[in-house]
Amino acid sequence: MKTYAIVGLGHRARMYLGALLGAHRADGRLVGLCDSNAGRLADAAAVARASGVAPGCYGAERFDAMLADTRPDRVIVTVPDYLHAPYIVRAMQAGCDVITEKPLTVDPAGAAAILAAQRATGRSLIVGFNYRYSPVRTLFKQVLMSGIIGHVKGANFEWLLDTHHGADYFRRWHRRKANSGGLFVHKATHHFDLLNWWLGSVPKRVTALGGRVFYRPEMGDALGLEDRGERCAGCPAFGRCGFRLDVAGSAHLTALYADPEAHDGYWRDACVFSGDIDIEDRMNAMIEYENGVVANYALTAFNPCEGYRVVFDGTRGRAELRNVERRAVNGDGSLVVPAAAEEDVIVVQPQFGRQYVLRLPQTKGLHGGGDAVMLARLFGPASNDEYGHVADERAGAWSAMVGMAANASLASGGAVALAGLVDEVPRPDYAAAPFGPEAVWRDFDAARYPFLEGAEVL
Template sequence: MATKKYVICGVSTRANGMFIKPMLDTFRSHCEIVGLLDADPGRFANCFRKFPTLSGLPVYRPDQFDQMIRETNPDTVIVAGADHTHAEYIVKALEHDLEVISEKPMVTTGIDCLRVIEAQKHSKGKLHVAFNYRYAPIHTRIKELVREGRIGRVTSVDLNWYLDTYHGASYFKRWNRKRSHSGGLSIHKSTHHIDLVNWWIDQKPVEAFAYGALNYFGPDGEMNPSKEDGRYCGACHVKQQCSYFMRWSTRSKEVVPEDDHLTGIETKPSAYTGYRADACIFDSEIDIEDTYAAVIKYDKGAFMNYSVNFSLPYEGYRLAINGTKGRIETKEMLSKRTFPQEVEQTIDYFPLFGGKETIHVVPRQGGHGGGDPLLLEDLFLGPDPVRSYEILAGAEAGAASVLTGEAIWKSVQSNQPVRIADLLAVESRA
């Protein structure tokens, strides 16, 4: 297999850990990184500290994208910066007929979904959206059970997702707390969950109705020890009165729990230019929700009851998929912060007429429930030829999850159901 050349737009923590590190290690004989693009020179410096072999690599500003393509002649563009930057790089890369790998969410608005879909139609290149949750062993087994017809035609789905008080709060410390940057968590985070269901049941969402609120974070959060803006955990004078901080720490020892979304360097004031990832979760600039409950209707008749909560005692989810021939259900405890011991993964299958069957799933090492390593193999080595079904997501799947997330948020604002088709019609006229 020939070596392919890659450029990376957005030299983020995710870019460093999810892409650059394995490209330099596991996939080094298949990958050559030929350029980096970012608005912040501090991110280049951080990358070169982590990976000295990349020192001297050409670096570019956002307005130098076309110059980067001319000078480096890449095969593939990896897009891994803040969510609101994705659309511009994806569209430009497709216009250059290049392969594109984008972190999820693909984009943050319906308008940008349309831009990407249109660009994909006219491009010789192809977009892949890095939905790593699809690849976790328990998730592929659920897909296989549905494909095998074990539960018949899917009629309804119940999915309740829980984030603990560290991981959930982390979204309110970082740039995700601004809707203009992330699209809100119904897009930034829920696209993961919505995409899983879309893929599992092979149906397209057509309508959503939802409620949402900011219950825990922001200046009116009940656990806010002091109503003042501009605080950072690293230097906060009231952090010992903050229940979110002290859950993991003691007066004599400050602990940063394991989290694949940020590293220690990001919490240092000088790590990046004008940005820290430890901003106060009670700041008044927060303009997103931390709780959603939604009902989603699908094109082949299924309904989903979906909820997500970003401040709970433990992390995981509860899932049930019902069909004309039976039901499958599972619950998964995802975080070793709150469940340090390995929890056995099982799926319970209930035929409509007959006895329950418990299916034991063999766990796999790696991030996101063992999904990351297999996703990277598909991205850098090509799709697994042994797999009998499609798993790597493209522009259409990326758009379906974003549009559903936007429909959820717009329903929260309007207190009315939002049809995806109407949303697309409005966006196309914008």
């Protein structure tokens, strides 16, 4: 059984903690916990103890001591993005394998340091790209790999974040580009990784546009919130603001953030209309791939609803995946309860043929059902990784570099080549054959494509 330590014990760490104390208790043993905030460290330790597990507890300054004392096989890195690189490097240099949250890192220097440490130590590094693991996105990969739409030549990918989820990035540490790389790195790394993995290729060049057009002081004023404070707690405009976060009204948020605030002064509920924010909320990028695909990408963070749409145009047809994750947000910023079922539809349109609509069963759990599948893959017994779900430092670097290039393009106003960002990044081994065999295709035979079985025909 492998042993684990976790560094960074906030929101995301709770998923790994819960897995090691619960569903994957028999697969891994938690030996160490580390955080710069003594309150969150104590809270995570109490959660572990309540499950009969007593890991060693260490402040941030004693991270190396934790590795020396507890000798974990694997370190799980769930600190804010700008701290991934130093912790990943130190863990690998101490002889540990690493599972890190996305993004791999926020800048070229971080990526270069991680790749160099991996080369020097030979340790394994897994990036938790949970989005890949969701059943619907895996099915979409299967559609592309089948060759049913031939070789993909073009892509359009639009991702909408609603005012519940999207607004949250403007309240937290993410709101500063130095911490998160902005949403082009922090959030879009998921989407760029999906594109790279679906297409089985790596990007060459990125041209981007973007700006902060909504989460601005002027918008707060325009919404009649001129008397707002710098945070939701105690804000005079609280009752009138559709973007408020009620930390005190949530036992979970109070334990995770409000109580530990006394230790480091970190606010979980900073105002989304503050002048301190320096990340974009509307972003567009044009991405050119080595295999000739050109992808259009768009991300907005102030939508009334949440979901995405991705379309691939191939030499034999077109495939589209549409997702509606949430249809609406309440006027007080909270989620509609009970939530409407998430909707996923894949439309396959072969050339000269009829259209197939694949309506997908509701996937349970967070991130399109991806989290649970990923945890089973990370902690459970080894099995054949048929679709290449497990991502390492190479995939982590290639997706984060798209965001870094997009940021550089925002600054320069021109196209930015990925090759110039980080030296010699090895190609990831995405699933062996991204697309099916190219043949002269005359007669479409639906029986060759198992995923079409039971599909609705329009």
